[in-house]
Every structure is written in C-alpha cells, then in structure tokens.
Amino acid sequence: MGSNDSSSGNGAYVWFLANHNKGRSAAELDEALHELVSAVMETGKPGKLTYTISIKPDGNLETMVVVTDEIKSTLPKFSRRGDMWFATEGGELLREHPTQTGLFDWEGKEL
Numbered sequence: 001m002g003s004n005d006s007s008s009g010n011g012a013y014v015w016f017l018a019n020h021n022k023g024r025s026a027a028e029l030d031e032a033l034h035e036l037v038s039a040v041m042e043t044g045k046p047g048k049l050t051y052t053i054s055i056k057p058d059g060n061l062e063t064m065v066v067v068t069d070e071i072k073s074t075l076p077k078f079s080r081r082g083d084m085w086f087a088t089e090g091g092e093l094l095r096e097h098p099t100q101t102g103l104f105d106w107e108g109k110e111l
Helices: 012-043
Strands: 048-057 065-074
Touching: 012 048, 012 065
Parallel strands: none
Antiparallel strands: 048 065
C-alpha cells in the first residue's frame, strides 16, 4: 500500500484518524482525553468525550466525499456548596440576622 492508500479491515479507522486533517484531529483528541481524565480524577465525577465524523458526497466527483469532524468534551465540575445568608425585605443579603442584637456590641468601640 502506498502512503495515499488506507488500510483495509482492522486499523482503517486508526489510519483515517492519523491522516485526517494532517493529524490535527488526533492531536486534539489526545489533548481532550488527557484533560478529561485529569478532570475525572480530580472531581471523582464522570465526563464524556465524543468524536463525530460527518461524510457527504462532494457533488463534483462520484468517488469523492467531504469528511468533517467534531470533538466535544463534557468535563465534570466540582459541586459548589451553598452558603447560608439572611435576606432583608429590601433585598439585601446579610451574614447576621437583621433583627437580632449581638451578644457583644464591639462595633465602634476601642479595646
């Protein structure tokens, strides 16, 4: 087989991936896979990597097709914990209950 020939049977997909888009797709997939594995290990949550190939007839030549691809990754995210606040009637958020007096009134006093 010459350098323009695809391998038939086993390995045809691997050959295609290595040669499509001058190997850039394979490099992008490799990078996306490493990023996904790192995120999964760091968060302990699942993620997803999808490689989609679209093929359509060229329209000019009977034996020619146009192949495009798309790489999508869904990286897991850390859970963000909620935080408790008090809300006033005016829409403000406060750390302390708005009507409760403090046990110690330190504000404005020198020690």
